[in-house]
Amino acid sequence: MAKQFGETVEGYSIPVLNEREIRAAAGILFFFTFLSLMFIIFKGNFLMIKYVIVVFMLDFIIRVFVSPKYSPTLIISRLIVSRQTPEYVGAAQKKFAWIIGVLLSSTMFVLMVLVNSYSIVTGLICLVCLIFLFFESVFGICLGCLFYNMVYKEKAQHCPGEICKVKDRHEIQKISVVQIVIVFAMIAFVVLLALLMNDFFSIKPHDLFGA
Numbered sequence: 001m002a003k004q005f006g007e008t009v010e011g012y013s014i015p016v017l018n019e020r021e022i023r024a025a026a027g028i029l030f031f032f033t034f035l036s037l038m039f040i041i042f043k044g045n046f047l048m049i050k051y052v053i054v055v056f057m058l059d060f061i062i063r064v065f066v067s068p069k070y071s072p073t074l075i076i077s078r079l080i081v082s083r084q085t086p087e088y089v090g091a092a093q094k095k096f097a098w099i100i101g102v103l104l105s106s107t108m109f110v111l112m113v114l115v116n117s118y119s120i121v122t123g124l125i126c127l128v129c130l131i132f133l134f135f136e137s138v139f140g141i142c143l144g145c146l147f148y149n150m151v152y153k154e155k156a157q158h159c160p161g162e163i164c165k166v167k168d169r170h171e172i173q174k175i176s177v178v179q180i181v182i183v184f185a186m187i188a189f190v191v192l193l194a195l196l197m198n199d200f201f202s203i204k205p206h207d208l209f210g211a
Contacts, residue, residue, distance in 0.1 A: 006068070006091025016088040017068060019140070024077035027137035029056060033130055049126075050113050056129075057105035063098045089142075096151070097132075097144020104129055 006015025033056070036049035055072075063071045068091075104125050111122050135141045 005095050009088055012088060015091040017091050017094055018078075018081075019087040019089040020081045020084050021074050021077040021086075022089070022094065023137050023140060024081050025071070025073040026133045028073050028076065029059075030130065030133035030137050033126070033133065037126060037130070046112070046118065053105060053108045053113055057102070057109050060098050060101040060105055064095060064102055068094075089145075093142065093145040093148040096148040097142055100144050100147070101129075101132070 004015050006017050009016050032052050033049075036052045039045040039048050059071050059073050063074070068074055108122060108125055108129075111117055111119070132143050135143050
């Protein structure tokens with residue numbers, strides 16, 4: 001008998017995981033991946049990204065092939081969000097999303113750690129990882145879970161925010177034409193601000209309490 005992936009929780013007919021822990025873990029990974037990317041862009045330093053890739057890969061391998069309960073980042077996240085009420089999501093689609101993570105991080109491990117190289121391929125993979133982590137941690141949208149529905153006939157259940165289900169929006173979720181205009185007006189304002197104030201904003205700040 002195959003080992004169950006996910007936890008059995010009363011009231012749910014399928015194995016589930018705690019989305020709050022997963023989002024927190026995605027935030028942790030996003031922070032360190034983004035920070036290492038900044039070191040590469042501004043310092044040309046690839047040291048940190050190699051450590052991040054190794055930890056990222058091992059963490060996802062543990063999630064997929066051992067158990068999510070033994071993933072270091074998920075353990076840390078459990079400590080951080082332990083006072084919050086769990087938000088249960090289906091385990092199957094999360095496993096599928098994490099398999100994608102294993103494939104991406106393993107490719108990065110081979111190219112950047114073992115071969116010690118960088119290219120447009122590693123750049124694109126890093127960007128994809130950042131997008132996946134950002135959407136998960138900030139918006140609560142599991143992009144890998146959406147791909148799950150494209151691959152399997154049995155649709156994903158209990159997605160974060162039930163985004164896997166087609167449903168009518170609540171009144172509070174609807175966006176009016178006025179709100180759309182406000183968004184574009186803000187974008188136009190930022191562009192205008194950049195054109196008119198860029199030189200002024202570029203002046204280095206002085207120490208307010210300096211001698």
